[in-house]
Amino acid sequence: MAANYWESTQRKHWQFTKDELATMRQNLEDEDPGLVHMFPLPELRYLNIYFNQQINRLGKRLGVRQQAMATAQIYVKRFYTKIEIRRTNPYLLIATAVYLACKMEETPQHIRLVGQEARSLWPGEMHHTNAGETTTKMGECEFWLISEMNSQLIVHQPYRTLTARTPDFSLVPEEVSLAWSIINDHYMTDLPLLYPPHIIALTAILLAVVMLPTPKSAAGGASAANPQVPGLAAAQAALAQIRAGVVPTGTGGNSGSSTPTLTPQSSGGLTMLGENGGGVVGVVDNNGNKVIDPKLAKVQRIGRWLAESNIDIEAMIDCTQELISFYECHEKYNDKHTREQLNRFIKARGL
Amino acid sequence: MSLTNPPSAATGPGSGSAARTQTLKRSVQAAFEDPADRGIGSTAYQSKVRVIDRYKVVGFISSGTYGRVYKALGRQGQTGEFAIKKFKPDKEGEVVTYTGISQSAVREMALCSELSHPNVIRLVEIILEDKCIFMVFEYAEHDLLQIIHHHTQQPRHPIPPSTIKSIMFQLLNGCQYLHTNWVLHRDLKPANIMVTSSGEVKIGDLGLARLFYKPIHSLFSGDKVVVTIWYRAPELLLGSRHYTPAIDMWAIGCIFAELLSLRPIFKGEEAKMDSKKTVPFQRNQMQKIVDIMGLPTKERWPLLTSMADYSHLTTLQPPLSASHHGHHPHHHYQAQRQAGGGSHLEKWYYNTINQNAGGSGATSLQSLGAEGYKLLAGLLEYDPEKRLTAQAALQHPFFTTGDKVSANCFEGLKMEYPHRKVSQDDNDIRTSSLPGTKRSGLPDDSLVRPGKRMKEG
Known part of the structure; x- marks a missing residue:
């Protein structure tokens, strides 16, 4: 159909x-x-x-x-x-x-x-x-x-799911814009041949929500002290919790220290991620007290929706992983070299 | 922007015979062979499948601007009969070259590849070969234009009510499938509704169909003129920029009326596009609608006054109060007329089913009764928001009153409709102008053929 x-x-x-x-x-x-x-x-x-x-x-x-x-x-x-x-x-x-x-x-x-x-x-x-x-x-x-x-x-493109879910998830323009950029980036990977568009879109939404700092968390010590907080890992942790049947709590988000570092470069989505330094699900304020983060509430809401809608969480986790690999590989990408190798066979074979 | 054709003008079978003046005739099979195309460079595109290896062409069915339709049988064990729609390539001089596929062909190929429903014509395969596109469909022996035409032959006799009911149900069922899949047909008319020999109705010709995903696609992108004029919904005639499934439902209402009376209910004359390429107000067509439906009012159609061409309405004549559609004025129906609407539709309906009351009992159109009128009025509702949807129409008591609706629209008939005419001649494939009819205007296709059509601004 x-x-x-x-x-x-x-x-x-x-x-x-x-x-x-x-x-x-x-x-x-x-x-x-x-x-x-x-x-x-x-x-x-x-x-x-x-x-x-x-x-x-x-x-x-x-x-x-x-x-x-x-x-x-x-x-x-x-x-x-x-x-x-x-x-x-x-x-x-x-x-x-x-x-x-x-x-x-x-x-x-x-x-x-x-x-x-x-x-x-x-x-x-x-x-x-x-x-x-x-x-x-x-x-x-x-x-x-x-x-x-x-x-x-x-x-079928992921943009439709993003547009459709924006009001339901109360996404703010910055989140929509970042999710949109992540969707744009995913066309540089095999993901469109591997997963349904709604999985891509939901992954992009979750990443965007998790990575963008709320005004409160941006002012707090957590992300400022560590500008390389791995937002992608936070998203993966949140997904792992959803998979385990637990609504994300804030504790899992900070644990992914072994995941790759993100740097602001090249693609639109990546630049935004880098500038904002990633984010965390739970936030500890300057006095060491836990605060109720509106972002956490949003992630919980999305988590509940994903669970209720029987969304393939495994697929979302893999999508996240693929995106991590992509952003890594993007740093090593050499435009000139790629162009030259392509043009060699076009010329030689008269295509 | 080929608005130069009479409306609808029978794209039905055999309509290509008029221009059959070519001296050089070839067998229909030869139409699929183009020796000039063989042996081009090694990098050239070659189809993996050859249409003449797969199919044996047994005759020519019809033609249009897009190309021609042939009847064929499978050569490689495929069961059944097939209709092969061949899109002709553009030509520059005597040489056939690749110039890009028309948007309507692209749409039809893409949509037909996705759709699958018993009441939508089934695509078997598409073969792209020798600069031509061959779309292979299941074959349908009849279409509604042909069936209606048969009943106008002397002695003129109405289509049996059980047949009408089954056709309407199947047509609505196919339409509901299209609409739930966000597909607007946009050119529903009797010639595009196929009927198989086992009485299954199949919506065909999706060359004008479009997807209407709501949030992202704006359905106004320049192609303002869609749907053969007699079946064109009033909101389109009044300049609406929003296509909704309701435009298909109006067309289905018109088809229902035509099945009852055997002639188009609103048979207007199409106003031609002027030299400035502005789309004219279709006054004559709108007047034909007003003659039966009365003038639309903002009480019954609240958004009426926001229509782009609303101002033109004041120049139309209100319908005559005396009946001029039949010989039997039914005064008691006048009293039942809905307030403010000034509609003659109810009178039209009863005149029609009584006038054609040739038979008796179940074979008389009178058996369609009051529910038939209510369904017709629900489909021919001015306000597109109040017009019946396909789903609502399928739930209509019309289909649950009286005899059960059959999935075979010919069930119980003692006669058989004449078979589709299939001609054995074909013009040379290299003739540049093909006979036949054109579609109503399709400005969005104009981008594909710069030499022949105007590019829109």
């Missing part, structure tokens, strides 16, 4: 386990080991970041809405589960995915305009002799893209 995730082709055909994804990708490489050997590529997680950024660059130039860009992100991910990257020109695919996603999200852009922007954005990589050839190539690529996706073009 088109608007019911549970009956959707997304759930039936485009949600995988990690093992399934790994097998599919291995099979693609095994199809032509020579090609893989000749053109080494950065790890897929770095490619994911690169593709994400290129989609966003093109989308911004075209003034495309977030929703359509998110759909384009998914199209590219789906396509590369079926087709080996080295057989394609990723820039052509990205331009085509944006063009198709805009139609699907009811904000159509003319194929020539998308092609023109892509050509000026990537002049060396969109190496067609003229605009007409770019259009033809994009039109052909659209057939390929739709065919590999089995015409399953309707994508």
Whole structure:
């Protein structure tokens, strides 16, 4: 069904386990080991970041809405589960995915305009002799893209869950904005191919609530004394408590000292996390007394709702873990190196 | 913005025969072969499946701006018959090139891939091959346009009430499924309602359908003109920017009326778009509605005055007080007229079911009784917020009064409807202009074909 995730082709055909994804990708490489050997590529997680950024660059130039860009992100991910990257020109695919996603999200852009922007954005990589050839190539690529996706073009995005839950959870604008940024970031990972959109959205909401300091806790000693309080760990601890059937209490949140440090860099969500130094569920004031934190109340409320709604907490914990890994890996990401390795096979193979 | 066509103009079977003047005729099978396309570069897209390997085309059904529909049988053990909708590619000169798929084709492919319901036409597969898109559907032997047409043949005779009831129930059931899945059909009309030989009703042609997720999507994005004009809801005619499921429900009301009287209830003439590309007020169509329904009032439709084209209403004629829709004035019904509405619908209804009272007992439309009127009035309610929803209509006493509704709309019929006409000729695939009818205006598709349509501002 088109608007019911549970009956959707997304759930039936485009949600995988990690093992399934790994097998599919291995099979693609095994199809032509020579090609893989000749053109080494950065790890897929770095490619994911690169593709994400290129989609966003093109989308911004075209003034495309977030929703359509998110759909384009998914199209590219789906396509590369079926087709080996080295057989394609990723820039052509990205331009085509944006063009198709805009139609699907009811904000159509003319194929020539998308092609023109892509050509000026990537002049060396969109190496067609003229605009007409770019259009033809994009039109052909659209057939390929739709065919590999089995015409399953309707994508359910986490943004809807975020919007729907905002009033129920009494989220403040800062929380919504941070959750939104985390959702944007998750397109740089495999998460959209692993978990349902509502799981992603709920994880982003919980993270946002846990990490943003309330005015009271910001003034208190806890987060100021330790600017690297691991907010992600706090969220994981809260989830662990929900899983154990305990409504989060404030004690679990401070325990995750072994989790990675977050630094303010690069992605929007990460920057916000860094600036705010993460947060804690329970707060101890300057005199060492426990105070009732409004944030704690909010986390408890969300926790109750998650438990009552039979939300897959395991999945949320794993999502959180994936996001931690992503933010770590994001620090080591090298844009120039990634671009060069991609462009090498595009040029050499004349794609 | 092809607003240049007569409304609805029968997209039904066989409507393509008019322009069959091509000298070069090819077999229908040949329509699926395009030798010019073979042997392009090694990197070119090639379909993994070839449509002619999978299907044997047995005839041509109909055509439209999108392309053509063929009847086919499976070659690889698939059971049943199929209707293959072939979207033609754009052409530049004599060379067929990739120019991007139209938005309506994209919508139809995407929606049909998700939907699954006994009262919505079933998509079997989609094959993208040789710059063409082939959507393979289950085949339906009939459609409502064809069934209505059959009953207008001399001697004109009404559709049996049990058939009408079953059709309405199945149509509403399919529509409810679409609406609960946030899909608006937006072009419901008799030609788009298929009926299989076993009497199952299937909503077809989702080329104009759209999702209407509430919080995020604004349903106004420029495509103001939707739904063949005779079935267009009054709020759209008055310039509403908000599509709701209620526009489909109005269309279903119009279809119900047409099943009863065998002619479109509001058969207006479409006003053409002027040279400035402004969307005109559809005065003639609105007048046709007012003639039967009376002028809408803000008492019965509180948001009426906020409609963009509300001012045009004052230029319409109130309906004549004397009956001009039938020969049998039923004065006692006039007394029952709802206050303020000035509606002639009740009179129209009773005139219709009495006038066509050919048979007797269960075969007479009179057996549909007062509940039939109430259902019709609930669907043809001016205020979209008060109009029956698909779910409410399914609960209507109309369906629980009298005989049980059958899942086979032909149950108990002694006759069989004529089969869909399937022609054995086909024009050359390379002809640039295909005969047939076009859709009503679809400005949002205009972005796809710059050479042929105007880009909207």
